[in-house]
Amino acid sequence: MESVVSLTSVSRRYPHGVRALRDVSLDVPAGQFVAVMGATGSGKSTLLHCAAGLDRPTGGRVRLVGQDIARMREARRTRLRRDRAGFVFQAYNLLSELTVRQNVALPARLGGPRARTVDEVLTQVGLAGLGDRPVGELSGGQRQRVAVARALVTAPAVIFADEPTGALDPTTGDRILTLLRQAVDRDRVTVLMVTHDPVAAAWSDRLVLLRDGAVADDRPTPDAATIADRLRGVSAVAA
Ligand SMILES: Nc1ncnc2c1ncn2[C@@H]1O[C@H](COP(=O)(O)OP(=O)(O)OP(=O)(O)O)[C@@H](O)[C@H]1O
Numbered sequence: 214m215e216s217v218v219s220l221t222s223v224s225r226r227y228p229h230g231v232r233a234l235r236d237v238s239l240d241v242p243a244g245q246f247v248a249v250m251g252a253t254g255s256g257k258s259t260l261l262h263c264a265a266g267l268d269r270p271t272g273g274r275v276r277l278v279g280q281d282i283a284r285m286r287e288a289r290r291t292r293l294r295r296d297r298a299g300f301v302f303q304a305y306n307l308l309s310e311l312t313v314r315q316n317v318a319l320p321a322r323l324g325g326p327r328a329r330t331v332d333e334v335l336t337q338v339g340l341a342g343l344g345d346r347p348v349g350e351l352s353g354g355q356r357q358r359v360a361v362a363r364a365l366v367t368a369p370a371v372i373f374a375d376e377p378t379g380a381l382d383p384t385t386g387d388r389i390l391t392l393l394r395q396a397v398d399r400d401r402v403t404v405l406m407v408t409h410d411p412v413a414a415a416w417s418d419r420l421v422l423l424r425d426g427a428v429a430d431d432r433p434t435p436d437a438a439t440i441a442d443r444l445r446g447v448s449a450v451a452a
């Protein structure tokens with residue numbers, strides 16, 4: 214069966230010689246929840262951006278829902294991203310003057326054949342009563358739930374999340390992770406989530422550890438304590 218996200222020997226070099234990704238290969242099937250961890254600067258966000266078609270790798274092949282996006286023209290890539298992918302980034306990317314409902318409706322309004330109703334996803338994320346409030350008046354955790362609702366409204370095949378719980382208290386973080394887990398278990402959405410938090414990563418099915426832009430470890434997700442140990446292993450500074 215075709216993977217939802219497929220990277221083959223992907224590398225990403227930045228000017229000044231930084232090799233953010235080196236020969237990364239990763240195949241993620243439908244309905245798998247993958248956590249990506251590694252030290253700061255190890256290439257996690259670059260991996261996510263390349264996988265989502267937000268950044269172009271300098272080498273290798275990227276397929277999203279079976280389509281080659283590394284070589285795809287920008288307009289088509291944008292449409293594919295809009296229709297099949299959802300994004301939950303830490304900076305929210307929400308428009309604070311607009312209401313909750315308007316923010317969630319943004320990608321749906323742009324089109325998308327599978328779109329769910331705004332009310333349905335607001336209920337799912339527990340914001341049914343806040344639809345008419347400007348996002349600027351919400352707490353950080355509420356905003357992050359708006360971001361999840363917006364990611365879910367197009368009924369995407371895959372959700373890309375970059376530190377979705379990084380700025381949240383543990384209880385609020387759990388609510389976000391519950392929503393992502395629910396999308397995977399109930400709707401067979403694929404999730405690729407970058408996190409620094411072993412407790413957050415423990416919600417995933419599969420743990421990918423990066424070291425210096427390369428995959429250092431890729432196995433079924435263990436418990437949080439073991440995750441923390443493995444993370445220390447790949448984050449250790451060479452003596
Ligand atoms: N636009 C850019 N131009 C040049 N170098 C970049 C750029 N973006 C990232 N890098 C470099 O690429 C490497 C990987 O960066 P990336 O943002 O993917 O790391 P990360 O694992 O997400 O780190 P963090 O945990 O701090 O978010 C780093 O060395 C970074 O400095």
Ligand SMILES: [Mg+2]
Pocket residue numbers: 257258259
């Ligand atoms: Mg990052």
